[in-house]
Amino acid sequence: MCKVISIANQKGGVGKTTTAVNLGIGLAREGKKVLLIDADPQGSLSASLGIGEPDEIKTTLATILMNIVNENNIDPEEGIYHHEEGVDLLPGNIELSVMELTLANVMSREMIMREYIEIQRERYDYIIIDCMPSLGTMTINALVASDSVLIPVQAAYLPVKGLQQLIKTISMVKRRLNRRLTIEGILLTMVDFRTNYAKDVSSKVRETYGTNIPIFESVIPVSVKAAEASAEGISIYGHCANCKVATAYKELTKEVLNDGK
Ligand SMILES: Nc1ncnc2c1ncn2[C@@H]1O[C@H](COP(=O)(O)OP(=O)(O)OP(=O)(O)O)[C@@H](O)[C@H]1O
Numbered sequence: 042m043c044k045v046i047s048i049a050n051q052k053g054g055v056g057k058t059t060t061a062v063n064l065g066i067g068l069a070r071e072g073k074k075v076l077l078i079d080a081d082p083q084g085s086l087s088a089s090l091g092i093g094e095p096d097e098i099k100t101t102l103a104t105i106l107m108n109i110v111n112e113n114n115i116d117p118e119e120g121i122y123h124h125e126e127g128v129d130l131l132p133g134n135i136e137l138s139v140m141e142l143t144l145a146n147v148m149s150r151e152m153i154m155r156e157y158i159e160i161q162r163e164r165y166d167y168i169i170i171d172c173m174p175s176l177g178t179m180t181i182n183a184l185v186a187s188d189s190v191l192i193p194v195q196a197a198y199l200p201v202k203g204l205q206q207l208i209k210t211i212s213m214v215k216r217r218l219n220r221r222l223t224i225e226g227i228l229l230t231m232v233d234f235r236t237n238y239a240k241d242v243s244s245k246v247r248e249t250y251g252t253n254i255p256i257f258e259s260v261i262p263v264s265v266k267a268a269e270a271s272a273e274g275i276s277i278y279g280h281c282a283n284c285k286v287a288t289a290y291k292e293l294t295k296e297v298l299n300d301g302k
C-alpha cells in the first residue's frame with residue numbers, strides 16, 4: 042500500500058528539500074518505489090536532483106494540476122523523470138505560483154492535487170511531496186493529498202511559535218478536509234552537537250511536543266556535506282556514503298519504514 046508523506050514547515054530553509062531528497066532516495070535504496078513531487082515554485086527539489094534549470098522545464102506539477110482543473114485525461118507518466126538514483130520525480134517551478142493564483146477561483150481548490158495523487162498511488166510505495174515555505178493553497182493541497190506530514194525543524198532557533206501555527210493548520214485540514222492525516226514526526230535538522238544551545242532546543246522541542254506529537258529519534262547534524270550534495274545534483278549517499286549526515290538520513294529512513302514501531 043502506498044504512503045503519501047508531505048514535508049512541510051512554513052519557515053524557510055529548515056531542511057525540507059534536503060530531507061525530501063535523502064528520505065526519498067533512502068527509501069528507494071531499501072527497494073521501495075518512490076515518487077518525489079516538487080510542490081515549491083523555487084524548484085529546489087528539481088534543482089537538487091540535477092535535472093537542469095527548473096524554470097526551463099516544460100511539464101511540471103503546475104501543468105498536471107491545470108490539466109486536472111480542465112478535466113483533461115491524466116497520463117501518469119507525463120512529466121515524470123526517472124532519476125539515476127532510483128526515484129521518480131515530478132518537477133516544480135515558478136509556474137506553481139501562477140497555478141496557486143488560478144486555484145483561488147476553482148471549485149474544491151484544496152482537492153486538486155489529491156486527484157493526481159490518487160492516480161499515482163497504485164504505482165508507488167511512497168510518494169513524498171516537498172512543500173514550499175508557506176501555508177497557502179499549494180501546501181494545503183499537499184496536506185489534503187497526504188497520509189502524513191513530516192516536519193523538519195531547524196534546531197538552531199527556538200521554533201515553538203511557528204510550529205504551533207503549523208500544527209493548528211494540520212489539525213484544521215484533518216478536521217475539515219482529510220481525516221486520515223497524521224503527523225509522521227518532527228525531525229530536528231542542522232543540529233550542532235558541539236553547542237549546548239542546540240541540545241537545549243532539542244530537549245525543549247521534546248518537552249513541548251514529545252507527548253502528543255512524535256519526534257524522530259534520528260537527528261540530522263549540521264554539515265556542509267548536505268549543501269555540497271545538492272549542488273552536485275545527487276543524494277547524500279552518492280556524495281559521502283559514510284558521513285554523519287548520510288548515516289542520520291539512513292536512520293530516518295529506517296524509522297519511516299518501521300512506521301513509528
Ligand atoms: N544538515 C544540514 N547541514 C548544513 N546545511 C544544510 C543541512 N541541510 C540542508 N542544508 C542547507 O541549508 C539550506 C536550506 O536547506 P533546504 O533547501 O533543504 O531547506 P528548505 O526548508 O527546503 O528551504 P525552503 O524553505 O527555501 O524550501 C540549503 O542550502 C541546504 O543545502
Ligand SMILES: [Mg+2]
Nearest residue numbers: 057058081085
Ligand atoms: Mg525547499
